[in-house]
Amino acid sequence: MDNGASSYHRFLEGDESGFDEILDLYQHNLIFFINRYVNNLTVAEDLAEDTFLELLIHKNRYNFQTSLKTYLFAIGRHKALDYIRHNSRFPTISLDEAAEKSNEFISVEAKLLSDERKRLVNAAINRLNSDYRAAIHLVYFEELSYEDAAKVMKKSKKQVENLIYRAKASLRSLLGKEGFEL
Amino acid sequence: MKSKEQFKSSIYKKRDLYYAEQHRKCLQFMKIATPVAACFILAFTIFMTPLRNMLIPVDEATPENHLESSLPTDEVSSDVIDDFSIPVLSIEINTNTEDEGIYRLFRTTEKINSIISYIDDLIFFESQDMVDENDGTVITITVNYPDSEKNYYLRDDALFRNESGDWKTISKAQADRLKQLIESLESD
Incomplete structure (x- = not known):
C-alpha cells in the first residue's frame, strides 16, 4: 500500500492522523485538478472538500486494490462534472462575483506559477477543452501513468493516449501563435 | 485558499x-x-x-363454549347451558290456564330422553322479553333433578328459559314441535 492507502488504512482503524497525511498529500493537487474542470478556485476547493468527505462517510467504498490517488481524483472528476452539469442548468453566479473569483484565482495562481514560462503554458492549458486539460494535468502535473489517468477519467488507455496527443498538438498551436518557442 | x-x-x-x-x-x-x-x-x-x-x-371454528368465546354472538346452543349429565328423575308439564290445560308427568327413561334430547338440540337466542307466567297460555316444563329443578316456559310463540336472570328463547317452529312432542306422549 502506498500513495496514502496505508494512511487511510490507519485512519479507518481509528488513527485520525492518517486523514491529516492524506490531506497533506492531496489537498492542493486535488484542488488544482478539479480547477482544471471548473475554472473557479473557490468552487474547486469546495468540491475537493466534498471529495475528501467521501473518504469520511463512505468508509467501505475504497477497496485498496487501486491507488488512493486514482480513487480520489476519480471522485474529484465526478464531482467536478456534476457541478458543471448542474451549473449549466442552474447558473447562479453573478458576473461581478465571477470576475471577483477569477481575479482571486489569478492572484493565487500567479503566486504558485511564478515562473513566466510556466504561467504561459498554464494559460494555454486553460484554453484547451476540459478533457484535454484533465488528461494533461493528470499525466504531466500529477505524473500519473496512462493507465491510472484512464481510470480517473473513466476512459481506456488508448483514449487517454489520443487525448494527450491531441492536447499537445493544440498546445503547440496555441503557444506557437503567442510566439512561445518550443 | x-x-x-x-x-x-x-x-x-x-x-x-x-x-x-x-x-x-x-x-x-x-x-x-x-x-x-x-x-x-x-x-x-x-x-x-x-x-x-x-x-x-x-x-x-366453533368455540366449545359460546359464553367464553371472544366473538360476540346472540346465539347460544342449548348443550352449553343444559347439563343433562345429571340424571333427570322426572319431567312435569303443566299449564297455567285450565281451558287448554295440559298436564303430563314423565318418569320413564324413554320419554324423559326423548324430551331431553329435543331440548338438548334446541338453539336458544338471547331475549329482551320477560315472561309473565300469567300472560296468556304458558306451558311450564319442569325438569326434576335429584337436588334441583329447572323450568322452561312454553308460550304460544316460543319457549323461554330463565338462566341466571337472563331470558332465552327459541324459534316458533321449534316451540311448536316441542308442544306436539309433549302432547303426543302419554303421562306416566
Missing part, C-alpha cells in the same frame, strides 16, 4: 451536517413508516381474520 486546518475543519463540518441530515431523514421515514405499518397490520387483521375463519372447518 484555505489553510489545511480550515480545509480539514470544513470537511468535518460537512460530515456532521451529512450525519445530521441522515438522522433527520431517518426520523422522517419512521414518522411515515410507523402509521403505514400500523395501517397495514390493521388491514391485514380486518381482511385476513374472516378469511381464516372461512377456511377453518365449522366444527374447529
